[in-house]
Amino acid sequence: MALDEASPVADDKIRCDACPVMCFIKPGAVGACDRYGNVDGELVRMEPHIVLERTLEHGGEVVPFAGSREWDGEIVHQQGTFITAIGAGTTYPDYKPAPFIVSSEVDGVDMVTVVTEGIFSYCGVKVKIDTDRFLGPEQATVRVEGEAIGHVTTGEYGSQMLSLGGVHHLTGGSKKEGRVTCDALLQLSNGKAVELTIDEGETVIVQAGKPPIVNGIQESRMRVGCGSATIGIFAKQWHGKVDEVVVVDDHITGVLSEHQAGKLLGMAGTGIKLKGRRSTPGRYFQVAQPGTGWGGTNISDPLTILGPFDPKVAYPGLRLLMVSTTGEHAAYYELDENLVPVEMQMPQPLVEPVERIAENCEPALSTVLFIGGAGGSLRAGVTENPVRLTRSVKDALTYVTCGGAPVYIWPGGGITFMVDVTRLPENAFGYVPTPALVAPLEFTMSLTDYEALGGHMDAIQPLVSLKGGSRLRLPQRPDNPWPLAPEQPRRSLG
16 A cells, blocks of 8 residues: 555655554554554555455365466456455545455356455454353453453353443543553454453453453353253253252252152152242242352352251252252262261262263353444445445345454444454454554445445456455355355345
8 A cells, every 4th residue: 555645754754644643654664553664665554465265165175276277367266266354454534445446256246345444443342251150240340451441241141241342441531541442352353362350250361262261260161051951951860860959050040859840750859948039949049149169159068058958858868969050060968867968979870960961061162252333434435425335234235244254233223243253364453543443344245236325436446456465365264154155145226
């Protein structure tokens, strides 16, 4: 990318106009974002532009380079090439067309892909942490280096959820808060590990696609279900081997003999009593406080959630199994003459059912979803009438990708998208010190539809013309849909 002729020059420095910071860059140096540099007096995007190749198709073999035909100078074979926005550059100061507006032919249809690296002050990440352990109360502040970067949000089934970033943390606080928030979002989006501390809660290390580490302990299992669900799943496997089972869970603790599963199996009452609030038969809420112990509670001794057994029903020798929702904790007891549970060695017939719980647990992972809004400035790089692009996306005429990865477009106004960062090539995200994140975005549509929405037709260049330059060819991930596939949802304006 050459420097705009209108950009002022200071001595031998050049001014970068790729973002609002407007750095003056000395020869051989780079700007504050490390993305643009002064190379022999020209402003150059320092990282390679990523081109995806469809090298694998339905389990087929990799296509040999050039094959038996003479190389014609193309970067890659056109049908299997997709130009991403990674390394493409931005549209700032926004009245300019996108850095690359590329035409190609797909199954006889003329297509256009518009690519740009968007500058996102309005962005954040949603983090899903697979663990039963209590990380912190809802709405608690999440911090990095002591700075607030987000908060704990509503927990979901077997996972704790965090909402990080957003414009208020990026721009609404101190300069350090904005810088730390931007850096944390960048590291998380690029698949790096970040240590988070939660007010009134725990310390957790999060890395996309990796197990979370809570207070220095790496998680390995995601719960098989709540206490009630675990009872329902494994009731038959316990029947006849034990008289009572309690599945300890911070949310819904299950009791086999009272549960409908136990009733249908003909299990007799045991006189057991649980602390907490009884919901429906065999299901108890709030048996203990949240924590990092058994089943996401704060207990290390499961007997603390039990009251005295009813002497009218219970009897000496009654066999009791207590287990957590991941099988990580388990203990076997028998009632003595005073109807007090005494811990004993786990009988062999119960070992397999306990191990079965662990076997059915999914591996614990951290999931990072980048979320951003494609505002008017970014859309102006696609068309002079930005609202038409929004309507085209909503009408499924335009297919949106992020670094070639599929995105979820939120309903409602604007183009608010969300993407799993593990489905992008490495280091696909950047930053500018305004502070804001830089994320790749591609809009693909038919040439006819692009013209109808008022696109920058004079800026279109054919794919075969993109020769040379700093471009890195990468294979498309086999689990990502091919962005130029005809099965992508598109309807014609005509």
